[in-house]
Amino acid sequence: MARAVAAILDNPAPHIGKIYNLTGPESATLAHYAQVFSDVLGRPIRYNDVPVAAWSDKLREMHVPEHLVRHLSTMGDLHAHGRYDRLTDDLLRLTGRTPTSMREFVERHVAEFTRA
Incomplete structure (x- = not known):
């Protein structure tokens, strides 16, 4: 992401009004992704699907600011409904470099x- 931001700031004019999906x-x-962590780290890592409402309540118990809880909850809902399930070549086109995989x-x- 930092490389994309740097590329845009280096020459902002062609990017005005454009929207990029950096994936x-x-x-x-x-x-x-939990399996990737397990494979690389050599220990079991499991994904546990926690309902967004329960997760949000836990964040509030931890005194996370309400605006952040709402933001993270919205992102969690969008993720659960597949709204982030897409691939683009925007990052490659902006930076000239292939995005880093989760494994990498x-x-x-x-x-x-x-x-430790």
Whole structure:
């Protein structure tokens, strides 16, 4: 995302009024991504589908600001209804580089996902 923002800021004129959908190189379920984490980290990682309302209530219990709870809840609802299930080449066209896959990201950041 940072590379896309940098490309736009470097020459903003051609981007005025345009909308970009910046996606990764694959569209998959959260269970798939949990499996990627499991494979790379060598330990079981499972996706647990928590209803958005219950998740939002938990965020409120943790004193997350209400505007953020509403924003995250809306994103959770949109995700649950497949609104983010799309692929574009916008990121490649903006940056000239293929987006990082989830596997590549986890492999690059194994230390951050591993307890000391």
